[in-house]
Amino acid sequence: MTRIGIFGAGSVGCYLGGRLAAAGVPVTLVGRERLLRITAEHGLTTTDYQGHHAHVAPDEFRFSTRAADLADADVVLVTVKSAATADAGRALAEVLPAGTPVVSFQNGIHNAATLQALLPDQPVFAGMVPFNVLDRGQGGFHQGSAGALELARDTRLMPLFAELAAAGLAPVCHADMPAVLWGKLLLNLNNPVNALSGLPLRDELSQRSFRRCLALAQREALAVMSAAGIRPARVTAVPPSWLPRVMDVPDALFRRLASRMLAIDPLARSSMWEDLEAGRRTEIDWINGEVVAQAARLGMPAPVNARLVALIRDAEAGGRRDWSGPALLAELTATGS
Numbered sequence: 001m002t003r004i005g006i007f008g009a010g011s012v013g014c015y016l017g018g019r020l021a022a023a024g025v026p027v028t029l030v031g032r033e034r035l036l037r038i039t040a041e042h043g044l045t046t047t048d049y050q051g052h053h054a055h056v057a058p059d060e061f062r063f064s065t066r067a068a069d070l071a072d073a074d075v076v077l078v079t080v081k082s083a084a085t086a087d088a089g090r091a092l093a094e095v096l097p098a099g100t101p102v103v104s105f106q107n108g109i110h111n112a113a114t115l116q117a118l119l120p121d122q123p124v125f126a127g128m129v130p131f132n133v134l135d136r137g138q139g140g141f142h143q144g145s146a147g148a149l150e151l152a153r154d155t156r157l158m159p160l161f162a163e164l165a166a167a168g169l170a171p172v173c174h175a176d177m178p179a180v181l182w183g184k185l186l187l188n189l190n191n192p193v194n195a196l197s198g199l200p201l202r203d204e205l206s207q208r209s210f211r212r213c214l215a216l217a218q219r220e221a222l223a224v225m226s227a228a229g230i231r232p233a234r235v236t237a238v239p240p241s242w243l244p245r246v247m248d249v250p251d252a253l254f255r256r257l258a259s260r261m262l263a264i265d266p267l268a269r270s271s272m273w274e275d276l277e278a279g280r281r282t283e284i285d286w287i288n289g290e291v292v293a294q295a296a297r298l299g300m301p302a303p304v305n306a307r308l309v310a311l312i313r314d315a316e317a318g319g320r321r322d323w324s325g326p327a328l329l330a331e332l333t334a335t336g337s
């Protein structure tokens with residue numbers, strides 16, 4: 001059986017680790033002391049919006065605070081936030097044998113490349129987590145929305161593919177993961193809108209004015225991608241180019257069109273909201289900031305995404321996080337005109 005190591009035991013890491021361990025896969029999680037204590041007391045419980053429920057006792061997986069405990073893993077999944085990727089790469093470089101495949105299951109475009117530069121002796125691949133994971137406390141991790149994992153198509157990942165499938169998380173394999181990551185980024189442009197609204201995702205996305213903020217950011221990102229020759233993959237029911245139009249429709253029509261998107265746990269928030277709440281650095285530079293950087297390389301303006309970056313910077317420093325939809329839309333429209 002394939003031994004799976006997970007570096008960065010938080011929401012995504014514990015959810016994937018809990019599901020794999022529940023399927024009998026040997027799992028080692030590397031994370032912080034706080035979660036080590038919680039999981040040593042409660043084990044790991046995974047649930048999802050469709051009724052999945054599994055529990056693994058503390059002796060059915062290994063949890064460590066030391067990267068060295070991943071030395072015997074057959075494959076390592078990296079599930080830290082983007083700001084911690086370089087540290088993760090340096091820690092893994094010291095302990096992984098040459099040839100151990102590493103998969104970045106992170107948002108953003110360049111995390112796999114950052115890891116690859118630090119891990120020249122290990123093949124690094126991109127993966128993508130399409131769903132939201134909520135840390136419910138006491139070792140409970142809940143998948144709050146739909147979607148299948150996506151994974152780079154490579155024979156070296158076949159064992160991981162098999163174990164994920166056995167755990168009920170069969171990934172979709174993709175030959176062009178950058179396109180998938182850009183497709184996911186279009187959805188993640190909602191993260192700052194959600195974080196600035198202070199609302200759960202479902203409440204925020206139910207309001208047209210917030211969706212219009214997202215549509216502005218998506219239109220701008222699509223123009224930048226088009227100019228850069230990037231063709232984002234379709235990661236939702238509608239093609240990427242339709243997303244801004246779908247966001248723009250009135251609330252009643254949106255509820256009908258996007259029932260899958262709104263099938264989110266009523267309490268789920270974006271991880272950017274959680275980062276602000278915990279006083280941590282957000283992933284804004286790896287999401288909207290990526291659009292701004294790409295636009296700058298092309299000499300194009302990207303004022304809406306640049307403004308969202310600035311508002312999140314301000315929020316990181318203790319600034320406003322209770323924007324109404326109309327106020328945020330007015331702010332972004334003024335910026336973009």
Ligand SMILES: NC(=O)c1ccc[n+]([C@@H]2O[C@H](COP(=O)([O-])OP(=O)(O)OC[C@H]3O[C@@H](n4cnc5c(N)ncnc54)[C@H](OP(=O)(O)O)[C@@H]3O)[C@@H](O)[C@H]2O)c1
Nearest residue numbers: 008009010011012031032079080081084106107129132133
């Ligand atoms: N959460 C979601 O719903 C979701 C869904 C799809 C994709 N994603 C993406 O998946 C990635 C992970 O997100 P997440 O929400 O799972 O993050 P998270 O909950 O913050 O989990 C990462 C964990 O790794 C720990 N960590 C960081 N550096 C470490 C180190 N050197 N040694 C040991 N532990 C370390 C962090 O601790 P500290 O906080 O103390 O640093 C944190 O507990 C992100 O790129 C995110 O955008 C998240």
